[in-house]
Amino acid sequence: xxxxxxxxxxxxxxxxxxxxxxxxxxxxxxxxxxxxxxxxxxxxxxxxxxxxxxxxxxxxxxxxxxxxxxxxxxxxxxxxxxxxxxxxxxxxxxxxxxxxxxxxxxxxxxxxxxxxxxxxxxxxxxxxxxxxxxxxxxxxxxxxxxxxxxxxxxxxxxxxxxxxxxxxxxxxxxxxxxxxxxxxxxxxxxxxxxxxxxxxxxxxxxxxxxxxxxxxxxxxxxxxxxxxxxxxxxxxxxxxxxxxxxxxxxxxxx
Ligand code: NAD
Numbered sequence: 222x223x224x225x226x227x228x229x230x231x232x233x234x235x236x237x238x239x240x241x242x243x244x245x246x247x248x249x250x251x252x253x254x255x256x257x258x259x260x261x262x263x264x265x266x267x268x269x270x271x272x273x274x275x276x277x278x279x280x281x282x283x284x285x286x287x288x289x290x291x292x293x294x295x296x297x298x299x300x301x302x303x304x305x306x307x308x309x310x311x312x313x314x315x316x317x318x319x320x321x322x323x324x325x326x327x328x329x330x331x332x333x334x335x336x337x338x339x340x341x342x343x344x345x346x347x348x349x350x351x352x353x354x355x356x357x358x359x360x361x362x363x364x365x366x367x368x369x370x371x372x373x374x375x376x377x378x379x380x381x382x383x384x385x386x387x388x389x390x391x392x393x394x395x396x397x398x399x400x401x402x403x404x405x406x407x408x409x410x411x412x413x414x415x416x417x418x419x420x421x422x423x424x425x426x427x428x429x430x431x432x433x434x435x436x437x438x439x440x441x442x443x444x445x446x447x448x449x450x451x452x453x454x455x456x457x458x459x460x461x462x463x464x465x466x467x468x469x470x471x472x473x474x475x
Pocket of ligand 1: 234235236237238239240241258259260261264287288289290318319320321322323342346367368369370411412413414415416417418419420
């Protein structure tokens with residue numbers, strides 16, 4: 222049975238699209254109070270409309286523009302977390318989902334700016350928001366980061382993206398050890414090929430799509446909501462003995 226998130230505050234980065242947006246919908250449906258942030262205000266408007274149209278009790282949610290690569294933006298999001306009068310702000314769950322999906326580029330054609338942006342968003346963004354939120358977490362709290370199948374193995378042409386996602390795996394395992402004594406759990410999901418807007422080039426059909434799908438035991442792409450369900454599980458007490466885990470949601474990579 223799905224766990225209720227009534228009374229729980231959950232912060233999601235990259236909440237405007239794809240896996241972040243799907244997770245917002247899932248947790249909204251389970252009663253969570255959401256602090257939703259994204260670099261795109263248009264995307265935040267869209268997720269707000271989505272939640273309203275699906276009958277959310279949305280007035281309690283917070284929508285905040287934030288570039289996770291900016292420590293100041295992350296601190297500002299933390300200050301926007303609603304509090305009971307006079308109480309210290311508190312957070313139950315942090316989902317570090319903001320990220321830039323990969324482009325296939327040989328190393329000799331990879332620019333400094335591509336390297337820097339992927340590192341700044343995928344790695345530093347996760348660090349920035351985690352550092353800002355940890356003081357608000359307590360026992361029973363939990364962090365979930367987004368790694369990837371590219372965080373568990375190498376793919377030709379994806380050196381920088383693979384490096385960022387391997388970094389997330391290491392970050393997750395180390396932070397789990399640091400925060401475990403306080404009862405705070407830290408895990409990661411490692412999605413495979415998931416049908417989100419920035420995967421669009423692959424999901425529009427054609428040879429590339431067929432090649433991807435033929436490498437999967439389940440023979441289809443993942444849906445963002447299927448990753449969201451695993452994130453909800455990792456936040457719930459049903460995963461109370463899991464920390465430092467990286468859960469693959471790949472449809473069975475061959
Ligand atoms: P998406 O492009 O649909 O969504 C990413 C969201 O992050 C967008 O709303 C975007 O505006 C936001 N964002 C980008 N840069 C940001 C920044 N600096 N600060 C705040 N928000 C920012 O992508 P998605 O496919 O849902 O990917 C989400 C995460 O999952 C990423 O970390 C991605 O690497 C990872 N992932 C995706 C797949 C996949 O196949 N889609 C597979 C494995 C891992």
